[in-house]
Amino acid sequence: MRELRNFMSFYFRILRIAVGLLAAAPLAGSPVQAAQQLVLVSDQTQIIKLPATPDTIIVGNPAVADVTTEGSFLFFHPRGFGLTNVIALDNEGKKIGDYVVRVVFEDSYSVSMYAPGGRQTFSCRKDCEAMMRLGDGTGFVEDYAEQFKLKNSLARGQALGDTVTTQDTTNTIITAAPIR
Numbered sequence: 001m002r003e004l005r006n007f008m009s010f011y012f013r014i015l016r017i018a019v020g021l022l023a024a025a026p027l028a029g030s031p032v033q034a035a036q037q038l039v040l041v042s043d044q045t046q047i048i049k050l051p052a053t054p055d056t057i058i059v060g061n062p063a064v065a066d067v068t069t070e071g072s073f074l075f076f077h078p079r080g081f082g083l084t085n086v087i088a089l090d091n092e093g094k095k096i097g098d099y100v101v102r103v104v105f106e107d108s109y110s111v112s113m114y115a116p117g118g119r120q121t122f123s124c125r126k127d128c129e130a131m132m133r134l135g136d137g138t139g140f141v142e143d144y145a146e147q148f149k150l151k152n153s154l155a156r157g158q159a160l161g162d163t164v165t166t167q168d169t170t171n172t173i174i175t176a177a178p179i180r
Contacts, residue, residue: 055091
């Protein structure tokens with residue numbers, strides 16, 4: 001009886017060691033790495049070079065950040081504020097990139113003004129100029145977008161050599177002659 005107990009004890013010890021080795025085997029060939037922390041500043045793209053060209057890119061929440069690729073380069077584009085993750089896989093499905101992405105707003109010159117119509121954001125490095133930021137009041141954003149569109153149409157017309165006449169939201173007629 002004692003011999004049987006010794007044999008069983010030895011057998012279970014060997015079995016535990018074998019199970020432990022089998023469980024660790026997949027980890028031996030590829031070390032497990034924690035996801036790389038990446039902080040993106042709003043409106044600023046960041047580039048990461050991968051060790052290989054990715055076949056598949058998985059973005060947890062594309063409303064926070066999105067990714068485009070060119071060869072083995074990943075271009076991270078902040079879209080909103082918050083936290084998401086991005087995983088890159090090669091053509092065999094192996095992980096070649098793993099990122100925890102946090103999008104933040106970082107501008108020491110910005111000033112937010114809270115008015116009855118909602119928040120308004122200004123960049124005040126030298127003179128305070130309106131800037132659009134997620135969370136600003138709808139009316140403020142619409143006015144900003146309208147002025148931005150007007151400015152771009154005038155600049156586009158001047159670049160093409162045309163005389164541009166347009167009308168802003170206050171019905172003021174604006175004419176811009178081509179730049180010579």
